[in-house]
Amino acid sequence: MEPLAPHEKIFVDSDILDDENHGEIACIDCHGGNPDDPDWKTAHKGVVKDPTYPDATDACGDCHDEISENYTKSLHIGLRPFRVKIKRRANTNAAILNKLECAMNNHCYECHSSCGQCHISRPNSVEGGFLDGHLFQKRPPMREVCTACHGSRIDREYFGESEGLLPSIHKEKYMKCEKCHTGEEMHGDGKDYADRYEVENGPKCVNCHKEIYDREAKNVITHRIHKERASCHVCHAQPYNNCSACHVGKDKNGLTYYKTKASWFDFKIGLNPLRSEKRPEEFVTLRHAPVNWETFDYYVEDGLSNYNASPTWKLATPHNIRRKTPQNSTCNACHGNEFLFLLEKDIEDNEKEANKVVIVQPDLIPRKQKWQPK
Amino acid sequence: MKCVKLIGLTIAFCLVFIPGNPYIGKASEDSQCFKCHTSAKKLIQITREIAKIRPAVKSIEIEGEG
Numbered sequence: 001m002e003p004l005a006p007h008e009k010i011f012v013d014s015d016i017l018d019d020e021n022h023g024e025i026a027c028i029d030c031h032g033g034n035p036d037d038p039d040w041k042t043a044h045k046g047v048v049k050d051p052t053y054p055d056a057t058d059a060c061g062d063c064h065d066e067i068s069e070n071y072t073k074s075l076h077i078g079l080r081p082f083r084v085k086i087k088r089r090a091n092t093n094a095a096i097l098n099k100l101e102c103a104m105n106n107h108c109y110e111c112h113s114s115c116g117q118c119h120i121s122r123p124n125s126v127e128g129g130f131l132d133g134h135l136f137q138k139r140p141p142m143r144e145v146c147t148a149c150h151g152s153r154i155d156r157e158y159f160g161e162s163e164g165l166l167p168s169i170h171k172e173k174y175m176k177c178e179k180c181h182t183g184e185e186m187h188g189d190g191k192d193y194a195d196r197y198e199v200e201n202g203p204k205c206v207n208c209h210k211e212i213y214d215r216e217a218k219n220v221i222t223h224r225i226h227k228e229r230a231s232c233h234v235c236h237a238q239p240y241n242n243c244s245a246c247h248v249g250k251d252k253n254g255l256t257y258y259k260t261k262a263s264w265f266d267f268k269i270g271l272n273p274l275r276s277e278k279r280p281e282e283f284v285t286l287r288h289a290p291v292n293w294e295t296f297d298y299y300v301e302d303g304l305s306n307y308n309a310s311p312t313w314k315l316a317t318p319h320n321i322r323r324k325t326p327q328n329s330t331c332n333a334c335h336g337n338e339f340l341f342l343l344e345k346d347i348e349d350n351e352k353e354a355n356k357v358v359i360v361q362p363d364l365i366p367r368k369q370k371w372q373p374k
Numbered sequence: 375m376k377c378v379k380l381i382g383l384t385i386a387f388c389l390v391f392i393p394g395n396p397y398i399g400k401a402s403e404d405s406q407c408f409k410c411h412t413s414a415k416k417l418i419q420i421t422r423e424i425a426k427i428r429p430a431v432k433s434i435e436i437e438g439e440g
Contacts, residue, residue: 260438
């Protein structure tokens with residue numbers, strides 16, 4: 001997404017005065033500064049660019065009290081899963097942990113959102129700028145906000161922006177992110193989740209596709225056979241983006257950078273690393289996360305000495321769903337098809353141990369079928 | 375009783391006849407913030423001034439997808 005021109009980023013649409021809720025609030029009430037000073041340099045002294053981060057209570061809490069109460073625990077603000085996953089792999093030495101924390105503050109935790117960075121401006125991590133002249137957007141626009149951050153994976157998958165792959169059927173039905181990812185999910189429910197897949201009000205395919213297990217439903221036999229065996233994505237996702245080898249550091253000017261190796265589209269079915277009552281499926285789609293042993297070496301060597309404590313191939317929910325896919329065209333397009341499964345040979349040597357819980361042993365690959373349901 | 379009626383009538387009069395709500399319009403058109411941030415011409419001038427003095431904020435060493 002092209003960044004806005006500098007003046008476009010801060011241009012305010014005078015229609016904001018007609019906003020019966022937010023138009024009543026003076027600029028100074030949220031942003032500070034001196035509204036009577038005609039010199040922009042002195043007028044901006046003490047100005048807060050985003051008064052909704054890291055605490056939205058003052059700016060939004062008076063009216064949106066419940067949302068601002070849960071705010072810091074929302075995944076988009078608290079980012080606890082980042083912290084938990086890195087700490088799981090981290091060296092336990094306190095001095096090393098401190099350096100890791102510094103690295104994560106400089107890099108990982110910069111990638112957050114806020115009330116303002118969804119409903120008023122583009123997120124800072126994509127260079128910000130008002131969405132529509134500071135007019136408040138009840139529903140954040142998906143391309144300027146959601147996929148502006150979730151770009152390399154979700155954006156390319158959902159919109160079918162990779163050669164040979166189709167967009168999600170949901171995109172073709174004109175569905176926006178909020179159709180599945182509700183405001184309640186985005187704002188958080190007050191629980192400090194350690195993994196985004198634990199979120200209780202997260203999307204579930206069956207919320208809309210309730211009828212798939214009904215006796216009269218099309219493909220009911222296939223759906224019933226695979227229920228709790230394979231996630232919906234195993235049959236209905238197309239190849240999706242995988243990342244690897246993220247390295248972070250600072251350049252000679254002190255500016256932070258990241259470097260990732262080339263990403264690649266692939267489709268791999270593996271064992272479910274988060275198997276639970278909520279996610280009982282044995283087989284799920286897995287995606288390689290952008291991490292490796294040396295990710296934080298600029299800050300501290302051997303920072304991730306417990307690298308093997310967590311798989312680098314993670315449960316994935318690709319956003320390029322189709323009703324018909326190559327792997328669900330017949331039973332044996334998948335059954336007995338080694339190529340679709342994450343085998344030991346697909347994993348780099350220094351990651352085999354980390355991924356042993358998700359690797360599919362050849363004897364676990366479903367055998368070829370002689371019978372095919374109609 | 376008369377006093378209560380009088381106060382009630384005064385409030386009702388104010389609500390009906392005084393135009394606008396005293397709390398509405400705090401994001402005033404008269405503030406310097408509003409005057410400047412609604413003028414593309416002024417913002418172009420100022421952002422050009424800022425660009426001259428502000429150092430780069432994004433490292434040129436960034437590589438690959440974020």
